Amino acid sequence: MTTLTQNHAQTRGTARFLPALFAVILGLGVIALTGHVQAAALHDAAHDVRHATGFPCH
Amino acid sequence: MYSRILISAIFAGAAAGLVAGILQLIFVQPVLLHAELYESGELVHFGGIANSADPALPGFDVMRDGLSLIFTMLIYTGYALLMIAMMNIAEERGAxxxxxxxxxxxxxxxxxxxxxxxxxxxxxxxxxxxxxxxARQIWWFATVISAAIAMWLLAFGGNWVMWGAAAVLLMAPHLIGAPEPDSFTGPVPTEIGALFAARALGVGLAAWVLLGCFAGFFWQREGRHADAAARA
Structure with a gap:
């Protein structure tokens, strides 16, 4: 019974943890791409936002 | 779970980002455009004639400001993904x-x-x-990560050791110090710089409060949908 509950809790923990990890990686990727990557086209398009959001811009 | 996170993050991030973008266009962009007149040398601070503090500025530029709106929505969607990932874990722990x-x-x-x-x-x-x-971006990311961990410890740490660690994490990046320029060469009047910083932080607070509120709301709502679908 105890093992069952533990297994269940573990599965639930993993079921929550992996999607959270996925979201964190995706979120950091979006923020880095829009706010930090210095490629000229991205920098120019996002210039005003980077300043207004307080990111280091150039 | 993946779709619940993605859907609530996209809704919350796009909504909060849209409001943030509009607030930035109203309150921050005019200050930025004003500063650019000094950056480009069109206006000169000191040494020349005194300038009006209220120059004519270009109005809404569809391309430039439209891109700003889109990028603001993207950035806030990125924030929303991080916040909802953490909300998910906090809820698992009983919050x-x-x-x-x-x-x-x-x-x-x-x-x-x-x-x-x-x-x-x-x-x-x-x-x-x-x-x-x-160098500034590395310092920025390090500071954000240590402050985010600190906020989690303040909320969920539950004892003085954790709260102490949070205080250390919050102060350490500033005691170590950020990369600073060797000399000050900025041509922009200090009045504009101060106003810009205050406006940027103020709009940021308003947008983040909305983002948190939307994220919590959509997380709940998508959860109820998922439960209803599971029961049906």
Whole structure:
């Protein structure tokens, strides 16, 4: 019974943890791409936002 | 679970980002455009004739400001993904997540992503002197991550050791210090720089509070949908 509950809790923990990890990686990727990557086209398009959001811009 | 996270993050991020973008266009963009007149040399501070503090500025530019709106929505969607990932884990540990609690999450997110890095690297108007951008970005990310961990420890740490660790994490990046320029060469009047920093932080707080509120709300709502679908 105890093992069952533990297994269940573990599965639930993993079921929550992996999607959270996925979201964190995706979120950091979006923020880095829009706010930090210095490629000229991205920098120019996002210039005003980077300043207004307080990111280091150039 | 993946779709619940993605859907609630996209709704919350796009909505909060849209409001943030509009607030930035109204309150921050005119200050930025004003600063650019000094950056480009069209206006000169000191040495020349005194300038009016209220110059004519270009109005809404569809391309430039439209891109700003889109990028603001993208950035806030990125924030929303991070916040909802953490809400998900907090809920697993027994925390209540809804629109009202989301307000506190929003304030915490503002501290981690805007106030903490801005405490030493204040939001910059175009044209200010600054150190190498890569070094500043590394410091920015390190400060944001340590402040985000600190906010989590303050909320869920539950004892003085954790709260002490949070205080250390919050202060350490500023005691170590951010990359600073060797000399000050900024041509922009200090009045504009100060106004810009204040406006950027103020709009950031408003947008983050909305983001937290929306994130909590959509997280709840998508959860109810998932439960109903599972029962049906």
């Amino acid at each position: 209540q997540i809804d629109g009202r609690w989301g307000i506190i999450w929003g304030v915490a997110g503002f501290v981690a992503f805007h106030l903490a890095p801005g405490f030493t690297l204040a939001p910059e108007v175009p044209g200010v002197a600054a150190a190498d951008v890569t």
